[in-house]
Structures are given as C-alpha cells and as structure tokens.
Amino acid sequence: MSENIVNSKKNAGNYAADLVIDGNIVGLGTGSTVLYTMERLSYRIKEEGLMIKGVPTSYQTAVRARNLGIPLTTLDDFPKIDIAIDGADEVDSDFNLIKGRGAAQTRERCVAAAAKQFIVVVDESKLTKKLSAVVPVEVIPFALAVLCDKVKSLGGNAIVREGVKKDGPVITDNGQIEVDCDFGEIDNPESLETELNNIPGVLSCGIFTEFKEKTVVIAGNATGIEIL
Ligand code: ABF
Numbered sequence: 001m002s003e004n005i006v007n008s009k010k011n012a013g014n015y016a017a018d019l020v021i022d023g024n025i026v027g028l029g030t031g032s033t034v035l036y037t038m039e040r041l042s043y044r045i046k047e048e049g050l051m052i053k054g055v056p057t058s059y060q061t062a063v064r065a066r067n068l069g070i071p072l073t074t075l076d077d078f079p080k081i082d083i084a085i086d087g088a089d090e091v092d093s094d095f096n097l098i099k100g101r102g103a104a105q106t107r108e109r110c111v112a113a114a115a116k117q118f119i120v121v122v123d124e125s126k127l128t129k130k131l132s133a134v135v136p137v138e139v140i141p142f143a144l145a146v147l148c149d150k151v152k153s154l155g156g157n158a159i160v161r162e163g164v165k166k167d168g169p170v171i172t173d174n175g176q177i178e179v180d181c182d183f184g185e186i187d188n189p190e191s192l193e194t195e196l197n198n199i200p201g202v203l204s205c206g207i208f209t210e211f212k213e214k215t216v217v218i219a220g221n222a223t224g225i226e227i228l
Contacts (some may be wrong), residue, residue: 001032004222008123012220013037015045016085018089022051025078027111028065029086030058030102033121033220037085041174042068055081057111058104061076075114084115088122089206090133094208095120095228096189100136100206103161103170103178118211124219124226131186135196136161136206137179138172143201147179150199153191156183176203 013036020026020041022087028038038061044050046069056062065072075081086108090098097120099105122225137158139147144160151158161170161178169177186192189207196205217228 005114005123007222008125009033009121010036010220011223011225012121012123012218014040015218015220015225016036016119017041019119020044020050020052020083024052024083025081026052027084027086027113027115028054028056028061028070028183029084029108029121030061030104031087033087033123034061034085035064037121038065038068038070041070045069053078055111055114057086057107061104067207072109075110080115081111081115083119084111085119085121086112088120088126088143090127090128090131091120091122091193091217091219092131092189093129095101095212095217096177097208098130098131098133098135098206099208100138100178103136103138103172104118105136105206105208106138106161106174106204112208112211116214118215120215120217122217122219124221129221132184134180134182135186135192136205137181137196138145138174138176138178139199140176140201140203144177144179150195151181154183155196156181164204171201174203179226181205
C-alpha cells in the first residue's frame with residue numbers, strides 16, 4: 001500500500017473517531033481504515049477518559065478492539081446504536097456502496113441498519129461515479145448453484161472466494177461462504193441489491209443502497225479529509 005493511501009486511510013479513520021462522543025454505542029466496521037478509527041478511539045479512551053462501547057462487525061474487529069482496550073457490547077444489548085463507522089470498497093456519487101472485501105457485509109449491514117448515523121470512511125481512491133467493483137455475496141453452501149445461476153442470468157460471473165492458501169473457500173464469521181460476483185459497471189445498484197438479497201440462501205450481498213439518508217462519507221486524502 002502506498003504511503004499516500006496509508007495517510008488517506010489514517011486521516012479518514014481518525015476524523016471519524018473524533019465524531020464519537022461520551023456514552024455513544026459505536027458500530028465498529030471491518031478493515032484497515034476502521035482500524036485507524038479504533039486506534040484513535042483507544043487513545044481517546046485512555047487519554048480523555050472517553051466512555052463508549054463498541055459493537056464489532058466481525059471476529060477480526062472484536063479481537064482488535066479487545067487488544068486496543070475498547071469495551072464491547074452486542075446488538076442483543078443495544079438493538080439501536082448511536083453511530084456506526086465502517087469502510088467500503090467503492091462509493092458512488094449517490095452514496096451507493098460496495099462492501100464485503102472483508103467478508104463481513106452481513107454483520108456490517110445489521111450494524112449499519114441499527115445505527116442512527118452511518119459514517120463511511122474511505123481513502124479517496126474508493127470514490128467513483130458508477131459502481132463497478134466485484135460484488136461479494138454471502139450464501140449458504142446449499143444455495144451456491146442457485147446463486148451462480150441467478151448471477152449468470154443477471155449478466156454477471158460468480159467465483160467462490162478462496163482463502164490465501166487456496167485450499168478451500170473462505171468461511172465467514174457466520175459459517176457460510178463468500179462468492180465474488182462481477183457485473184462490470186452497475187447501472188441500477190438498488191435493483192441488483194434487491195435481486196441478490198432476495199435469492200433464497202443469500203445472507204447479504206455487498207451492495208448497500210438503503211442507508212443514504214443517515215450516511216456521511218469521509219474521504220481521506222494524503223493531507224486531510226473531505227466530508228461528502
Ligand atoms: C470492510 O472493509 C468492508 O466492507 C470493505 O470491503 C473493507 C474496506 O477495507 P479497507 O478499509 O481496508 O480498505 O468495511
């Protein structure tokens with residue numbers, strides 16, 4: 001990762017952490033940009049006595065938060081939360097998102113839905129006019145062929161995501177598999193999201209179009225941030 005991207009992620013992540021106030025229940029997303037948010041929250045907890053609780057969107061985030069001394073809670077205890085801070089793979093000019101490179105989009109969607117405010121932290125290279133990144137889809141293995149068939153009928157191509165060792169599929173935190181679906185440029189993200197999420201056996205696809213009204217995008221660059 002270039003130094004510019006690292007600084008851009010850090011600037012976005014840090015800025016988002018400073019939006020959190022005492023008493024907040026904070027959705028903690030997954031990925032490298034949110035890690036900067038968590039490091040800054042950890043600093044604020046230790047140095048400023050900030051009192052918060054985090055709801056992690058993945059096992060990886062839960063482990064990182066624990067190591068950073070961020071107290072954790074669950075949606076069982078707080079079905080409504082104040083703010084969720086999460087990364088994205090692509091953000092278009094209408095605030096439609098593609099998420100799921102971390103295979104955590106199902107829990108990320110639950111946490112974003114529960115939040116009053118949804119803060120998306122990205123480096124500015126993630127901004128695009130039109131979504132075109134691969135769309136991750138979490139599905140139960142039983143419905144894999146049905147999903148692949150449907151993706152094909154929608155003009156896409158589905159590939160089961162493999163682990164780094166290439167010795168089997170990635171197993172998500174929910175015990176399911178992750179399928180990367182390439183549709184090229186996406187003309188209508190809302191309808192594609194609905195089509196994919198309505199396939200029986202799909203837990204969640206990575207297109208997020210429904211949180212626009214409560215979304216603030218913080219796009220980091222090498223020297224600062226832009227709020228969109
Ligand atoms: C998660 O992390 C995902 O939904 C998204 O795919 C990814 C962004 O990662 P990073 O911040 O490392 O670029 O939030």
